[in-house]
Amino acid sequence: KMFENGHKRRKIRASKIKKITKMLLYSSSHDKQSLLPTTTTPPSIISPPLDWVSPSQALAQLLNKTASNEDEVVQSSSSPENSLTLQEQHTAATAAAQCFAAALRSTMKVPPISLTSGPLALPFSPELLWRYPNPFLPQPPPSPLEMQLRTQLPGGLTCDPRSWSREDVNLFLRYCEREFDLEKIDMDKFQMNGKALCLLNKIDLAERCAGAGDVIHNILQMLIRECAVPSSPLTPRPPNSLINPSSPALPLSPHAWPLFAPGAGSDGFHNLSHLISQANSVTLSPSPSIDSQNSSPKLFPPMPPSLSGGNESSSSVSSGGITSIHQLYPPRSTQNSNSIPSAIITNSVGGCFNNNNNINNSNNRSASSSHSDSEDSDPLRSPSRPPRSPKESSTSNTPSSSTNVTSNNNNSKNEETPELNTNGRLLWDFLQQLLNDPSQRYTSYIAWKNKETGIFKIVDPAGLAKLWGIQKNHLSMNYDKMSRALRYYYRVNILRKVQGERHCYQFLRNPSELKSIKNISLLRQQMDAQAAAHKLAAAQQAARQSSLASDSPPSGSDTPMMDDTNSSPPLLPIKDEDNNQPTDLSMDADEKAFRQRKEKERLLLEKHFNSFSNNSHESSSSSDNRGEDVKPAFDFRHLLATNNSLSSSSPSNTSSNHHHLHQTQLP
DNA sequence: AACCCGGAAGTAAA
DNA sequence: GTTTACTTCCGGGT
Numbered sequence: 001k002m003f004e005n006g007h008k009r010r011k012i013r014a015s016k017i018k019k020i021t022k023m024l025l026y027s028s029s030h031d032k033q034s035l036l037p038t039t040t041t042p043p044s045i046i047s048p049p050l051d052w053v054s055p056s057q058a059l060a061q062l063l064n065k066t067a068s069n070e071d072e073v074v075q076s077s078s079s080p081e082n083s084l085t086l087q088e089q090h091t092a093a094t095a096a097a098q099c100f101a102a103a104l105r106s107t108m109k110v111p112p113i114s115l116t117s118g119p120l121a122l123p124f125s126p127e128l129l130w131r132y133p134n135p136f137l138p139q140p141p142p143s144p145l146e147m148q149l150r151t152q153l154p155g156g157l158t159c160d161p162r163s164w165s166r167e168d169v170n171l172f173l174r175y176c177e178r179e180f181d182l183e184k185i186d187m188d189k190f191q192m193n194g195k196a197l198c199l200l201n202k203i204d205l206a207e208r209c210a211g212a213g214d215v216i217h218n219i220l221q222m223l224i225r226e227c228a229v230p231s232s233p234l235t236p237r238p239p240n241s242l243i244n245p246s247s248p249a250l251p252l253s254p255h256a257w258p259l260f261a262p263g264a265g266s267d268g269f270h271n272l273s274h275l276i277s278q279a280n281s282v283t284l285s286p287s288p289s290i291d292s293q294n295s296s297p298k299l300f301p302p303m304p305p306s307l308s309g310g311n312e313s314s315s316s317v318s319s320g321g322i323t324s325i326h327q328l329y330p331p332r333s334t335q336n337s338n339s340i341p342s343a344i345i346t347n348s349v350g351g352c353f354n355n356n357n358n359i360n361n362s363n364n365r366s367a368s369s370s371h372s373d374s375e376d377s378d379p380l381r382s383p384s385r386p387p388r389s390p391k392e393s394s395t396s397n398t399p400s401s402s403t404n405v406t407s408n409n410n411n412s413k414n415e416e417t418p419e420l421n422t423n424g425r426l427l428w429d430f431l432q433q434l435l436n437d438p439s440q441r442y443t444s445y446i447a448w449k450n451k452e453t454g455i456f457k458i459v460d461p462a463g464l465a466k467l468w469g470i471q472k473n474h475l476s477m478n479y480d481k482m483s484r485a486l487r488y489y490y491r492v493n494i495l496r497k498v499q500g501e502r503h504c505y506q507f508l509r510n511p512s513e514l515k516s517i518k519n520i521s522l523l524r525q526q527m528d529a530q531a532a533a534h535k536l537a538a539a540q541q542a543a544r545q546s547s548l549a550s551d552s553p554p555s556g557s558d559t560p561m562m563d564d565t566n567s568s569p570p571l572l573p574i575k576d577e578d579n580n581q582p583t584d585l586s587m588d589a590d591e592k593a594f595r596q597r598k599e600k601e602r603l604l605l606e607k608h609f610n611s612f613s614n615n616s617h618e619s620s621s622s623s624d625n626r627g628e629d630v631k632p633a634f635d636f637r638h639l640l641a642t643n644n645s646l647s648s649s650s651p652s653n654t655s656s657n658h659h660h661l662h663q664t665q666l667p
Numbered sequence: 668a669a670c671c672c673g674g675a676a677g678t679a680a681a
Numbered sequence: 682g683t684t685t686a687c688t689t690c691c692g693g694g695t
Contacts, residue, residue, distance in 0.1 A: 490673090497671075503670085
């Protein structure tokens, strides 16, 4: 394709060279004897049509060219400034050759690329690496949850469950019951000592206590494993130390850890997710989380965001993670040390764990847990919560953690709720979380301009993009790429551009809606189909009119109506209200009609979702929206919980919202 | 120069 | 193997 377009693109760019290199490497590694077409002469790059015999030969020729007849290589470049310098080309080619040679030597599919002899200059702190599975790290630090468990066991209980007496077992079960909001456990069925308890498998436990067996089993496994691990929980090895001693490790309190833990599974580290059992296993917290963002802030009232920074203690572990990111993208606006922009990043899921997490801080914990129950459960999970140490969560992911103490328990229903919980894995969710950070730590990256209407501004495009890149582990992310992703949201009406204002976008759907849309692409397909139909209709209409034109002046057609539905422009709230029209500057009648149509559909869809989800309750946003009131109600309050918790954020509201979500999911 | 737009192709996960 | 939700590139417009 590139070659085909050669006539159009005359500039030899670094990216092209890269592509070619990639292509060559790919073909070589696949060793398919694939021969590049000898017939088609690539117009550029390698000027004299070299006979592409095999990738290796081609490369060899390329090298020869660059070395001997460099002029030809650059030949087609019309704008020197955009083209590679001879030196660069040569370097690139040489590098490619090295890779290639390496690939040939070893049958490796992925040739080791070592272009530079020295250490690679990473654009980010090496500490970041520790967020991702690193084969070089001897062993991941123990999961926070485990540590918590270990340290939080009711007094008298030794860490090895196998050594517990019958009373100890009772004590432990009671503890679990309380701590994880498990269903009532019938102690009569557990008249045994620790050893016996440990011998029970999941099924056995489930038989004895339906709702909690899973959780108990996981906890036990965790404890057992913990016992096997000599290392002191309190001083988990800071990952960074392993990697980059130079980086200043921020002191972190072990407490920080917990918050994330389980979350690990979630997003930020999808890579690790496999370590965690999926759905079923997942959450410690009472309910499976439904949606990420929801507020849960209240849950963690006690822990001020700052905590990470503040508390120090030994465990640098968590800090390690945090710090790194933090260092990279310190929340400027915010004051506190809390590092963590990443919080969002990772956290999410963590929510589930929250309860546990908090364990450390008993204070908090109690609050949280209790409260969790009261609410529909969701709260906990809410990712939003403690932004604290996102990374930590990652860390947590240690396999062990995976144990997942599942907690489905609470609600049996949820069981394995498929993760609706995107936890920041999806861009819109990520943005929402940053925007709704209870402590407003990311306002220097992104902030609401008008929360009610969903309009926000990206204050620091580059910084935000970097955060997003970290979140997705695409370290080369930049605003250009991220904004492309945002643009994809236009067509599904999740976002739209606020015209005329740089870096300003508007959410067209509130979070709960988004959450309830299980599959965006489905939505897109619908919209596309409808759009196509409309377009067709519009075209027909236009044709009709044109035919009529002779008789009567065109005119009125500005807003062509569709056949099936009389579009009533007024339907579109958003449109009316603002001046910010959907991005398009130039819209002809057709397009206008089309847009209106689309909007209308959007509304219908919303309605649909709403009705789908709310059984009855007055539900917040959606119902509001419906009102004639023009503005769509973007109610993100539930996401904010913490902040306002004091004042306005009506808990009830929040809870209802959760409820609502919950129901939605069930079906 | 920095955005913004959207097509096209690629990709890691699910 | 397919789908999803981007990611990466890019030419073109504002």
